[in-house]
Amino acid sequence: MDDVKNLMKKKDEIEEQIKAYYDVLEDQGVGVEGSLVDPEGFPRGDVNVYQIRTTRHSISCLQNDHKDVMKEIEESLHQLHAREKAKQGGDASGGQEEPMEQQVTLHAPFSRVDAVTQGSPACKAGLRVGDEVTEFGSVNTGNFQNLQNIASVVQHSEGKPLRVAVIRDGQRAQVSLTPQRWTGRGLLG
Numbered sequence: 001m002d003d004v005k006n007l008m009k010k011k012d013e014i015e016e017q018i019k020a021y022y023d024v025l026e027d028q029g030v031g032v033e034g035s036l037v038d039p040e041g042f043p044r045g046d047v048n049v050y051q052i053r054t055t056r057h058s059i060s061c062l063q064n065d066h067k068d069v070m071k072e073i074e075e076s077l078h079q080l081h082a083r084e085k086a087k088q089g090g091d092a093s094g095g096q097e098e099p100m101e102q103q104v105t106l107h108a109p110f111s112r113v114d115a116v117t118q119g120s121p122a123c124k125a126g127l128r129v130g131d132e133v134t135e136f137g138s139v140n141t142g143n144f145q146n147l148q149n150i151a152s153v154v155q156h157s158e159g160k161p162l163r164v165a166v167i168r169d170g171q172r173a174q175v176s177l178t179p180q181r182w183t184g185r186g187l188l189g
Contacts, residue, residue, distance in 0.1 A: 004080060007073045008143060014066045021059045028052055032059065067156045074138040109134050109167055110144040120189020125177035128168065135165035154179045154187050 025031050028047045036049050043049050109132030116122050116129055134140065137153040153162065161176045179187035 001080065004073065004076045007069055007076060011066065011069045011073060014062055014069060018059055018062045018066065021055050021062070024055050025052065025059075032056060066152065070138060070153065070156055077138060108141050110139075110141045111136075111147075111150070113166070117184050117189035120182055120184055121178055121180050121187065122189045125164070125175045127164070127166070127175060127177065131166035131168050131173070133164065133166050134172075135163065137162040137164070158187055 022032075025034075028051070030036065030047055030052055036044055036047065036052060038044050111133040113122075113127055113129055113131040113133065116127050136150055137157060139149045139153055143149070158179050158181075161178045163174060164177045165172065165174050167173070177188070181187065182189060
């Protein structure tokens with residue numbers, strides 16, 4: 001558990017650094033994709049080109065670090081849950097009901113599904129309008145801050161199945177959702 005907490009702290013620090021770098025780019029008025037040359041092809045004189053290039057590079061490196069930390073967190077959580085499941089595996093009947101009650105109380109919903117596009121990865125996975133999301137890959141109530149958390153998990157999990165736990169009609173349900181490109185917008189739909 002301490003390993004997971006340390007990894008979460010590291011993830012938060014990386015996200016703060018990335019945000020600080022984005023603020024630097026915003027102050028310069030160019031963002032991540034803005035051009036650093038004028039229409040004639042010369043370096044722009046109204047911005048600090050060196051600082052912007054260094055900042056963009058730092059963001060890229062930190063995003064890779066963030067991706068690695070998220071993978072470590074997910075693996076650590078899987079190991080932690082496997083150990084807990086093994087501990088409680090002794091009593092088959094009591095061991096099944098108690099963890100479910102704990103998970104429902106520990107993982108309250110942090111988001112609600114407002115729309116599911118027909119033919120999308122979310123539709124194929126079985127998500128429904130009104131589902132209350134309690135877990136989305138490595139994101140849960142304990143570490144959810146905003147929808148950027150979900151976007152980050154989706155971006156780093158393209159083509160890989162994610163476990164999504166929801167509360168549907170008062171019952172806990174779980175689906176496997178694989179973010180991927182499809183005919184519509186985004187990776188989920």
